Amino acid sequence: MADKKEKKSFLSRWGLLIFYVGMLLLPVGTHIWRHWQIEAEINRTLHSEEVQKKIEEDLKWREPKAFEAGGKIQSYTINYESKRIHPMGGIVFRAYINGDKTLTISFILDKNVQTEEYSLSSSVSKELSRLLEKAKSD
Structure with a gap:
């Protein structure tokens, strides 16, 4: 019984960690993607x-x-x-x-x-x- 609780607790901690890391990386990835789109639009315009x-x-x-x-x-x-x-x-x-x-x-x-x-x-x-x-x- 204790093993299942420990395993569940361990997985939920990793799940929370992955969730928080994802929440931190999502804005960074969005910013990089938007910057790339703006650069592409500027290049199209100048050409x-x-x-x-x-x-x-x-x-x-x-x-x-x-x-x-x-x-x-x-x-x-x-x-x-x-x-x-x-x-x-x-x-x-x-x-x-x-x-x-x-x-x-x-x-x-x-x-x-x-x-x-x-x-x-x-x-x-x-x-x-x-x-x-x-x-x-x-």
């Missing part, structure tokens, strides 16, 4: 044609001859390692111009909730600013 078009429009606004023969801006590469969520909403990321890591442009990508359209805000590095000033003087 979308609409965002690529907005980036090219911004670069052409900065230099009208961008992506043309004789233009100072010939290509850009998004630095996907730099992407993060902006505290006020949107996605912050950087791009390299012409494969040069000193020629950087930082973007904040926002999506209008009502119109579902993206908008970009950007700022350029000192080196890229000098290159663009040189392009204007040429």
